[in-house]
Amino acid sequence: MTEPRKHTEVAVGVLIRLSDDALLLSSRPEGKAYAGFWEFPGGKIEAGETVEEALRRELQEELGITIDGAEVWKITEHDYPHALVRLHWCKVTAWSGEFEMREGQQMAWQQLPLDVTPVLPGAFPVLQWLSEERGLPFVPPPVVAPVAPAN
Incomplete structure (x- = not known):
């Protein structure tokens, strides 16, 4: 009998630019799954x-910003081929510092429905909730299979 897969706990920031309600997304860097x-x-x-400490550290390391605070908004799970993740989603509306993509990733401020693709499948439930909060129909991003990294 196989052991159940252990969850990887992940803190996720839903950064919302209050001036236009745009959401910040970033692309996963080369060498990582997806x-x-x-x-x-x-x-x-x-x-x-804590979730807030992890999110504060990750956003400083990856984006060069310091968040003012974060509280868990939603928790979801997603079973990827490479990891079973429990995602602790935090809405973030205040931060300081200039955005600096420190892992070679791209960033994009997006309105719903998103213009960027492909989107990680684990984000789909949150995109649906954000659409519902805004009174918008949910338009699921296209589902795309990841390309295996070259060895």
């Missing part, structure tokens, strides 16, 4: 960290 797919920024929660 490279080139668009996602909300964030990363793994390390031992002893």
Whole structure:
């Protein structure tokens, strides 16, 4: 009998630009699973960290910004071929610093429905909730299979 897969706990920032309600997405860098797919920024929660501490660290490391605070808004799970993840989604509306893509990724401020593709499948439920909050119909992004990284 096989052991159940262990969850990887992930803090995710839904950065919302209040001036126009745009959402920040970034592309996954080369060398990572789902490279080139668009996602909300964030990363793994390390031992002893709270969700807010992990998100603060990840956004500083990846984007060069400091968030003013974050509270968990939603929690979802997604079973990717490479990892079973539990995603702790936090809405973030205040930060300081200039955006600097420190992992070679791209960034895009997006309105709903999104213009960027492909999007990580784990983000689909959050995109639906954000659409519903705004009174918009949910238009699911196209589902695209990832390309295996070259060895």
